[in-house]
Amino acid sequence: MRKTIGASEGSSILLLGVCVSNLLSMFVMLFFRGSSASFDGMPTSAWVGYVIMQVGFLAAAIVYGLVRKLDIPAVSRIRRPAKLSQLLLAPFIAIATILVFFPFANLWQELLDLMHFDGAGVTMPAFSNVGVYFLSLFVMAILPAFGEELIVRGNALSGLSTRNVWFGVLISALMFSLMHANPMQTVHQFGLGVVLALSVLITDSLFMGVLIHFFNNFISITLTAYLPQVDRLIFNLGAYNWLTGIASVAVGLFLLASLLFVLWRLGGGKCSYFADYSIRLPEDYKPSVGFFKALFCKPYRDMLPTVTRYYKSCLKGGCRDYVNFLHDLFTKQGWRDISTELLVRGDVSNIGKDQPLIGVWITIGLLVVYWLYAFISGLI
Numbered sequence: 001m002r003k004t005i006g007a008s009e010g011s012s013i014l015l016l017g018v019c020v021s022n023l024l025s026m027f028v029m030l031f032f033r034g035s036s037a038s039f040d041g042m043p044t045s046a047w048v049g050y051v052i053m054q055v056g057f058l059a060a061a062i063v064y065g066l067v068r069k070l071d072i073p074a075v076s077r078i079r080r081p082a083k084l085s086q087l088l089l090a091p092f093i094a095i096a097t098i099l100v101f102f103p104f105a106n107l108w109q110e111l112l113d114l115m116h117f118d119g120a121g122v123t124m125p126a127f128s129n130v131g132v133y134f135l136s137l138f139v140m141a142i143l144p145a146f147g148e149e150l151i152v153r154g155n156a157l158s159g160l161s162t163r164n165v166w167f168g169v170l171i172s173a174l175m176f177s178l179m180h181a182n183p184m185q186t187v188h189q190f191g192l193g194v195v196l197a198l199s200v201l202i203t204d205s206l207f208m209g210v211l212i213h214f215f216n217n218f219i220s221i222t223l224t225a226y227l228p229q230v231d232r233l234i235f236n237l238g239a240y241n242w243l244t245g246i247a248s249v250a251v252g253l254f255l256l257a258s259l260l261f262v263l264w265r266l267g268g269g270k271c272s273y274f275a276d277y278s279i280r281l282p283e284d285y286k287p288s289v290g291f292f293k294a295l296f297c298k299p300y301r302d303m304l305p306t307v308t309r310y311y312k313s314c315l316k317g318g319c320r321d322y323v324n325f326l327h328d329l330f331t332k333q334g335w336r337d338i339s340t341e342l343l344v345r346g347d348v349s350n351i352g353k354d355q356p357l358i359g360v361w362i363t364i365g366l367l368v369v370y371w372l373y374a375f376i377s378g379l380i
Contacts, residue, residue: 003074004349007167008359010159011175013064015363017151018179018370021056025049041126050139054147061150076154077346082203085266087211093199093259094215099252101191103245108187112378119378121184127225136225141217145210152176152193153200153209160360161201162351165342169197171360178367181374192216195256201346202264261325265318267345 005013032045039047065072073079081087112119122140125132156175161168173193177186192213200209328334343350 001069001071003071004162004351005070005075005155005159006351006355007160007163008356010156010162011171011363012359013061013155013159014151014175014179015359015366016064017057017060017155018367020060021053024052024056028052039125040128040132042123046123047139051143054143057147057151061155075158076150077158077200077204077206078150078154080205082205082208083266086203086208086263089259089263089266090208090211091215093195093256093263094212094219096252096255096259097192097195097212097216098188098219099248100256101188101252103248104191105185105188106245109184112184115379117183117375117378119183119374122182124221124224133221133225136221137218141214141221144217145214148176149196149200149206149209149213152179153196154206157197157200158348161343161346161348163353163355163357165201165339165346165348168348169194169201171364172197175363175367178364178371181371183371183375183378186371195260198260198342199263201342201348202260203267204345204347208263257326257329258322261322264341264345265321 028045028048032043032048035044037044061076062072064070065075125136127133127136152172152175157168157172159168160171173190173196176193176196177189180186180189182189196209196212199212200206202208328337342348
């Protein structure tokens with residue numbers, strides 16, 4: 001079974017998923033045509049539509065993989081989950097992403113308002129009880145996290161990255177933002193797409209993207225349901241509150257860069273990536289012995305000084321590497337090194353620039369038309 005797909009094939013799988021999902025959604029709309037049925041203030045057709053979209057994504061990716069004899073776990077990076085220590089960073093990465101891109105999304109919203117754009121946003125229920133809240137989390141946070149990640153990061157990114165890792169990151173993020181056909185969310189969805197792609201490549205696991213995606217949607221739903229005053233406060237700051245916007249972007253970028261660095265380092269094995277090799281450790285030292293085990297377990301008590309010295313070495317080396325990482329972000333060679341590391345960590349097959357890209361351009365072209373239809377509909 002094939003374990004690698006090219007850029008055109010990965011893009012075509014995404015396009016297939018979008019077509020299948022919209023076709024199913026069209027049948028749902030026809031079924032509910034003329035119906036005024038609703039649940040908790042949201043049309044029943046919208047509830048079913050949210051579910052059927054994700055079913056379409058999942059079905060398209062899985063059926064295509066089976067028919068074309070793809071090793072779906074290998075291609076989609078679902079062979080193994082990320083480390084628990086990496087997964088625990090997911091909510092913080094989601095928050096940092098919102099801090100970075102929310103001011104830009106606000107500016108974009110202001111521009112749309114100047115054009116008198118009146119397109120439909122995300123349909124939400126009234127959240128009259130906690131049961132509706134949890135149902136909303138399942139329908140609008142959990143299902144999209146799996147469906148959209150499998151079709152975009154699991155297939156499109158896997159194929160696009162074989163040409164160039166940054167080509168994969170940026171084009172998959174562009175496709176991710178366009179496929180939603182929601183102009184009001186386009187800017188944030190592109191930024192989120194970039195972060196999700198990097199996180200999946202760094203951990204070589206789709207589950208990291210699934211979890212970050214879930215927390216992004218979870219935060220949005222929770223603010224709408226139970227903290228609308230926070231939502232209103234953020235909105236009322238306005239796109240022209242440059243001080244707030246600049247502070248949000250600056251703090252968010254620092255946090256996001258730091259979190260991605262830690263995510264990257266946590267994938268390198270237990271403290272071996274931080275070790276200061278100038279410190280000689282005894283031959284009988286066991287790296288599996290942690291600080292607290294040495295502190296509280298009597299058989300390992302004699303190793304406490306060595307373990308303490310080792311973890312001090314880890315911290316010192318980690319701080320040094322973090323400073324070097326920040327420096328690399330401002331150098332051309334640093335970005336080359338980061339690109340190489342993403343290729344290695346993401347286990348990307350580098351097919352190169354000679355592969356045909358007709359499927360990529362067709363997918364982008366059709367998604368642009370799909371997005372423009374929603375945009376023009378909001379203007380007229």
